[in-house]
Amino acid sequence: MRIGSKLYGAALALSLCLPMAAQGAEAAGKTEPTATPLSAYELYRIYGDKTWIWNTGAGRFVDDGRRFVAWTDDKGKQSFAEGRWVVDDLGQLCMRATWTNAEGAARASTCFGHRKIGNTIYQRRQPDGNWYVFRHASVRDDDEFGKLVPMDSVSAKARDLKQALQSQEVTRKGG
Structure with a gap:
């Protein structure tokens, strides 16, 4: 054959x-059910006045003035961020902040897209991250959504880190 x-x-x-x-x-x-973007209101309800806990730090979405404050400690390299967070009706959350560490400061914008199918919410880092379940229809312990907590564990730590880095800068410049 x-x-x-x-x-x-x-x-x-x-x-x-x-x-x-x-x-x-x-x-x-x-x-196939179609994914629809979350509204700005839905995103505000998810993130407003919450702390998003990361493996190397955390970010706080302050409701007042939509301020964003964060800190990280990645293998001893500490940094903090100050800026704003914005949401839109296309399902996008963006954190626009100036990140500062011992080497200096730089502006950065990090965005995440959000879509839902039924009651399941999907998230991805924009522009080209992979979609993953952010919150299952029946919330699970391992959902990323569970890392958003009401307690502010960020502001004081970021403020202390900012003061420490500023004093290092003054010492380095001989002041």
Whole structure:
């Protein structure tokens, strides 16, 4: 038997079966649910006055003035951030802040997209991160959503880190 005839046979079988399968799915009303972006209000309810706990630090979404404050300690390299957080009706949350460490300061904007299918919320880092479940319809202990807590464990730590880095800067400049 030749390979060409096997491929021809498989192609013929697919061309006959796929239209019937598609028609059957349409008849049964089985269409894929579409993901819809979260509204700015929904995002505000999720993040407003919450602390997002990360592996190397945390960020605080202050309701008053939409201030964003954060700190990180990645293998002894400490930094803090001050800026703002914004949301939109396209399901996007952005943290726009100036990050400062012992080497200096730089502005950064980090955004996350949010979509929902039913009561399940998906999230990804913009622009090209992979989508993952942020909050299951029935919330699970390992949902990223669970890392958003009401307690402010960020502001005091970021303030202390800012003072420490500023005093290092003064010492380095001989003041």
